[in-house]
Amino acid sequence: MSTRILPAVAHPDAARALTTLLGQLPDVEPAAPVGDSTALLDTLARLAAESVDALPEVVLVHERIGPVPALELVRETTLRFPTVAVVLISSEPGPGLFSAAMDAGARGLAALPLSYEELAQRVQAAAAWSVGVRRHLGQGLELYGGPGGRVVTVSGAKGGVGTTVAAVQLALAACASGMSTALVDLDLQSGDVASYLDVQFRRSVVDLAAIQDISPSVLQDAVFLHHTGLGLLLAPAEGERGEEINDRSVRQIVSALRSRYEVVVVDCGTQMNSANAAAIEMADTTLLLTTPDVVSVRAAKRLVRLWERLQIRKAAETVAVINRHVRTSEIQPPLVERITGTKVSRTVVPAHFKELQGAVDAGRMQDLDAKSTVRQALWGLAGELGIVRAQAGEETGRGGRFRGDRGAAGASRRSRQKP
Missing domain, CATH: 3.40.50.2300 (Response regulator)
Structure with missing residues (x-):
């Protein structure tokens, strides 16, 4: 033989x-x-x-x-x-x-x-x-099935561009379509995923930092099961404890999650460190959120160039997402693509913060109205990324009816039409 x-x-x-x-x-x-x-x-x-x-x-x-x-x-x-x-x-x-x-x-x-x-x-x-x-x-013998789950990281060009809102809604969309989904908060000093989903949980990603081999039972103890069906691995309540997480521990944590969930969404925040760099390096898809203004787009370009210099992720392998898009803005997707060297998603997220304000203030992003154009756009982005089931447009998820990407695509097209 x-x-x-x-x-x-x-x-x-x-x-x-x-x-x-x-x-x-x-x-x-x-x-x-x-x-x-x-x-x-x-x-x-x-x-x-x-x-x-x-x-x-x-x-x-x-x-x-x-x-x-x-x-x-x-x-x-x-x-x-x-x-x-x-x-x-x-x-x-x-x-x-x-x-x-x-x-x-x-x-x-x-x-x-x-x-x-x-x-x-x-x-x-x-x-x-x-x-x-x-x-x-x-x-x-039972193997960990398939090629493992899809890992999607979400980073912000700078603070305040909507990174956490995007990560939460992408994870909710995947979960509502029937995909087993984990949402990880790697914004280690100032992560807000728990606040956006009305969660109080004493365990965090730090509890997995020193463990050599993360077994399914150990992982289960650290992950909070949200009533929407999301598995949440939260940032530490004490920001200084984020220093306990390094690139090695992140690689183990992401690998363990990938073997247990079909979709793993990682909120990397806006600050670069060895921990979120490791997650970005391992990701199947890396999203970079920016708003259509000069300061944000320049910050996006700097971050992409930093990733390239450190050999973390090539610009061409990064997907830029434009948040708070308005059709009258001078900065449109083709310009962002040209400046940053990234691919820009077909879906853009409209500038309708008033739709979000109630859910954000209540700390219950899972209750965001299904008719919200922001939610439709982000759930449509999930469809564009392929992290929802193909038949999800006909299914009902735990967080409300999943609308697929048709409504979002329509909202995206309308927001990108010229006046």
Whole structure:
């Protein structure tokens, strides 16, 4: 029986060298290398959807894979696909890294530059373990289903552009359409999700910061189940405790939520730190809210350029959303797209704050009138992003009738028409 191997290597030269060496091993079927962490997880998820037996026995993870760091990728791979043996390849295979790799779930550690003998030994041992596990577990194994949930981050170009309102309404739209949905408040110093949804809950995202492996029961204890059906992971009540959250803990938290929910909406606020940077890096979709004024659009451009310099997210992979849009404004979507280099959503959110004021003052955004053009636009944006079920336009959600994106699209078109 041949051993199927899937290499995850970012650098083309390293990928070619590894593929050449794998081709020399006996009874091995190396697949084409994948170039980043997202491609690896998506490939494994697609194979797992067919059957456990379709998964490769061995995955080789190069130390310079990205955007998710190698050890975190090892951890997520072994968590979601426990019959796959992962071998980490590193140029510094010391005792400390060996211990960390084993803690993350790796079945071996190979040193760079790779030698035929060492690679053959590591692959053979890992493959034997994988085959043994599959034989032992048989058909009783349950994997984390599918490619995991969709992660959508919502950031603001500057304060006061409506980031939290947008995040809350997107999450409510997904939940109302029948998607299991979590809303995470990563605005760690001044998060207001709890205030917008009339929630008092003593646990927060900080309670998960120091936990090495977040089990479903641990996650359940930290997530507040809102009466709308939303799972809420809130910011700490004491803003200074936000410093306890770092990029590593965020990667674990988002991975755990992604494995339990179909949609994960993350409110990243307007301040950049390592925690929300990690969430933005992991996201399937990154939204950047701006208002149609010079100050806000310039702030959006600065933030996008910062993300690019730090290699967090490319401008072309960011979706700008225009909030408080008015048809008479000199700043229209094409101009925002040209200035920031982002893609601008087809849906714009009209400038009708009076519709929101009652729900905001009462702290009950879930009760926002279904006829509100702001709500219709944001729920329409959820449809544009693909985080609602396709048939949601005909369904009734917990928070009121889900109107799909037709009403919102109409409101969007009307607000963008020229006078």
